[in-house]
Amino acid sequence: MFRKVLTGTLIIAIICTYGTVGYSAGDDVEIKNSNTNVEKAEEGSIINVIYPEDNLITTDNIVLLSGRAKKGLKIIIEVYSSTGLLDVDFDVDISSTKNDGNEKNDSDIEEVKEIENTEATEEVQTKETKESEDTYTLESKEVLEVGELGVFAKELELKQGKNKINIYVIDDEDEETEIITKYVYVTDIEKVKEYIDKLENMNFSETIKKMIDSSNNQDTSTELWR
Amino acid sequence: MQKDRAKTFLLVSLVLVSIFLTQQLWVQIPFSFGPYLSRDKDRGIRYNYILSDVISPEKYLINFGGSYTILYSGSRDDLWLKIRSYLKGIFQNEDLSYKEIDETEIIKNDVKKSINLFFADDIPTYMLLKILDCKLSSSIYSSIENVRNIYIYLGVNPYIVLSNGTNHIKIYNIKVDTSILINTLDKIERENVLEYYSIRMWGINKDVYIPINTSSLSYIIPYVYVNNEINTGNYLSMGSVAKNFFGEDLEYARKIVETDGSVIFLYGQKGLKISKNGLIEYFNTLDENVTERNLFISLNKAVDFITKHLGWPEEAYLSSIEEIEYKGNKGYRFRFEYRINNLTIYSDKNKFNSPIEIEVFNKNVKSYRRYIRNISQVEYKKFSKDEVLPPEKVIEINLSMIKADLAKKNNLKMEEIDNFMILSFIDDIKLGYFDYCDKKYKQKLIGVWVIDVDGITYIFDMHDGKFVNGGLTE
Numbered sequence: 032m033f034r035k036v037l038t039g040t041l042i043i044a045i046i047c048t049y050g051t052v053g054y055s056a057g058d059d060v061e062i063k064n065s066n067t068n069v070e071k072a073e074e075g076s077i078i079n080v081i082y083p084e085d086n087l088i089t090t091d092n093i094v095l096l097s098g099r100a101k102k103g104l105k106i107i108i109e110v111y112s113s114t115g116l117l118d119v120d121f122d123v124d125i126s127s128t129k130n131d132g133n134e135k136n137d138s139d140i141e142e143v144k145e146i147e148n149t150e151a152t153e154e155v156q157t158k159e160t161k162e163s164e165d166t167y168t169l170e171s172k173e174v175l176e177v178g179e180l181g182v183f184a185k186e187l188e189l190k191q192g193k194n195k196i197n198i199y200v201i202d203d204e205d206e207e208t209e210i211i212t213k214y215v216y217v218t219d220i221e222k223v224k225e226y227i228d229k230l231e232n233m234n235f236s237e238t239i240k241k242m243i244d245s246s247n248n249q250d251t252s253t254e255l256w257r
Numbered sequence: 258m259q260k261d262r263a264k265t266f267l268l269v270s271l272v273l274v275s276i277f278l279t280q281q282l283w284v285q286i287p288f289s290f291g292p293y294l295s296r297d298k299d300r301g302i303r304y305n306y307i308l309s310d311v312i313s314p315e316k317y318l319i320n321f322g323g324s325y326t327i328l329y330s331g332s333r334d335d336l337w338l339k340i341r342s343y344l345k346g347i348f349q350n351e352d353l354s355y356k357e358i359d360e361t362e363i364i365k366n367d368v369k370k371s372i373n374l375f376f377a378d379d380i381p382t383y384m385l386l387k388i389l390d391c392k393l394s395s396s397i398y399s400s401i402e403n404v405r406n407i408y409i410y411l412g413v414n415p416y417i418v419l420s421n422g423t424n425h426i427k428i429y430n431i432k433v434d435t436s437i438l439i440n441t442l443d444k445i446e447r448e449n450v451l452e453y454y455s456i457r458m459w460g461i462n463k464d465v466y467i468p469i470n471t472s473s474l475s476y477i478i479p480y481v482y483v484n485n486e487i488n489t490g491n492y493l494s495m496g497s498v499a500k501n502f503f504g505e506d507l508e509y510a511r512k513i514v515e516t517d518g519s520v521i522f523l524y525g526q527k528g529l530k531i532s533k534n535g536l537i538e539y540f541n542t543l544d545e546n547v548t549e550r551n552l553f554i555s556l557n558k559a560v561d562f563i564t565k566h567l568g569w570p571e572e573a574y575l576s577s578i579e580e581i582e583y584k585g586n587k588g589y590r591f592r593f594e595y596r597i598n599n600l601t602i603y604s605d606k607n608k609f610n611s612p613i614e615i616e617v618f619n620k621n622v623k624s625y626r627r628y629i630r631n632i633s634q635v636e637y638k639k640f641s642k643d644e645v646l647p648p649e650k651v652i653e654i655n656l657s658m659i660k661a662d663l664a665k666k667n668n669l670k671m672e673e674i675d676n677f678m679i680l681s682f683i684d685d686i687k688l689g690y691f692d693y694c695d696k697k698y699k700q701k702l703i704g705v706w707v708i709d710v711d712g713i714t715y716i717f718d719m720h721d722g723k724f725v726n727g728g729l730t731e
Contacts, residue, residue, distance in 0.1 A: 032259045039267040046274050081460050091324070095469070097458035099677065178653040181677045182459045184469045186452075 588618030
């Protein structure tokens with residue numbers, strides 16, 4: 032009897048001295064690379080979207096949307112996805128009319144803290160529609176209010192393929208003005224390599240050259256791409 | 258019958274233990290199982306610090322190849338250790354290729370991996386080489402006397418740039434293997450770090466990095482409760498601290514108890530004052546005349562002295578080096594900061610300039626002031642009740658105060674300062690904890706944004722943006 036009590040107490044003591052319980056080291060949130068580049072895009076009078084540049088091709092599905100705008104302005108951001116085939120057809124003329132890499136898209140559904148007006152605060156998330164040509168599915172709609180500093184910044188989550196970002200600005204009279212549209216193509220590194228291979232003889236902009244470099248980050252054969 | 262009783266007892270106690278352990282990990286029960294049980298969080302471990310631990314960067318700006326993050330601690334994946342051995346590999350080479358470059362020539366190649374180290378103060382180059390255990394290549398030392406930050410480029414043709422406020426030296430033709438550092442960066446990237454963006458995203462031609470998605474910070478940054486490191490209510494514990502400083506001489510020392518509760522010990526020329534709030538002050542006279550200061554000897558003495566007298570808090574690092582003079586003797590004042598949970602602790606500059614401050618004249622310690630806290634409890638938030646505001650929102654909340662200070666400092670009228678202009682005045686934005694230093698036990702540290710605007714440091718609460726400390730001093 033006594034031995035059993037002793038063994039029991041011993042076991043409990045051992046368990047209790049095991050004091051270093053795993054700390055929920057809750058370290059950071061998953062956010063991947065972003066290959067956005069610096070060029071200034073549109074020049075609106077009350078809004079200037081600096082990132083992303085139009086027709087951006089990136090390998091990262093999180094894209095920065097940032098720029099300057101008039102104080103107190105409400106900006107509506109709509110992210111559309113294009114569904115369909117996975118192939119991204121890289122053509123020199125990458126314009127919005129082309130039916131390029133269409134895949135499922137998802138968007139960041141986070142609510143923006145700056146939103147004070149509850150008017151247009153809805154977030155719409157639609158299921159992926161399959162195999163439709165040239166149609167865009169509204170993935171999310173958010174409202175940002177520009178603060179006193181006249182700047183705005185938001186991370187948008189996109190998916191593989193072609194994404195369309197519509198930016199509406201509502202001015203003081205509650206009227207919609209200035210619609211800016213940006214296209215972002217999210218693809219993966221291997222495909223980029225493949226297609227750049229094909230288009231070797233064409234003239235690339237510095238933007239694309241840099242992207243090639245980035246995809247070959249750890250590759251010692253980077254010289255090939257330069 | 259006895260058997261059953263014993264089994265029941267064992268079962269019940271096992272259940273209680275598992276509840277207790279679960280509480281530690283997941284659930285917040287309204288009451289805690291007694292204060293002494295949470296003592297295992299009391300990380301009052303005294304590290305045996307050597308010089309190379311204490312001279313370490315204040316922060317690391319890491320470029321994963323287009324995306325950035327900032328780390329405040331080099332202990333993650335042994336980053337600082339690996340950087341040190343990489344730098345050692347470079348400087349060991351007696352035949353260094355280097356040249357002076359212009360600020361404009363520093364092409365921060367966005368798409369390649371790199372690490373930018375920022376020290377809290379200018380570190381003399383020869384000190385840096387000493388802690389890397391390298392022979393002094395005298396020519397480098399004459400080209401750049403102090404180093405404030407080191408840019409380590411890890412592309413195909415790696416190079417490093419040593420910079421201080423005025424000049425930049427680029428060391429190229431590096432034959433050291435970069436793969437260890439690159440792999441470490443890859444590992445850190447996979448561990449899901451918070452992404453930082455440059456304020457260039459707003460068209461400002463400056464590189465200050467801030468996070469945008471601050472909502473995750475409310476989960477990453479826990480509430481931290483701290484205690485004083487010594488129990489000032491207990492004469493015995495104060496006595497043992499005094500014994501540490503005086504040794505056997507303590508018996509012959511004079512003890513004075515002041516009206517405010519602080520205790521002073523005096524022996525010969527040495528003195529020790531322990532204030533009621535936990536501040537420890539030690540002073541002594543110089544044994545010899547010191548007409549020429551020697552940084553290496555002084556810093557070594559400082560590190561040694563602090564190690565032997567109450568030791569180092571976690572993640573302590575050198576934050577400032579100042580040359581001082583006393584009655585014709587030349588010496589240094591060193592200040593050290595420390596971090597809790599990877600974030601530096603700040604306090605009211607009017608109360609304490611820094612947690613550890615020591616005045617050394619070569620081998621003589623003239624004064625030593627110390628106010629260190631130990632962690633008593635760490636709580637990670639489970640619900641995002643307290644959102645962390647992004648830094649630009651915090652600035653917006655305090656716009657009028659910042660504008661007024663900028664106007665005063667630059668002799669402008671407030672109306673002349675455009676709001677957007679303020680962003681271009683930003684020098685640095687950091688995360689930290691603030692200690693109000695008004696409680697001896699269970700003081701809650703406030704999570705803060707530390708924002709430097711045009712040389713003025715502001716400390717704002719990260720949850721509501723309220724002004725906590727700093728600003729323009731008259």
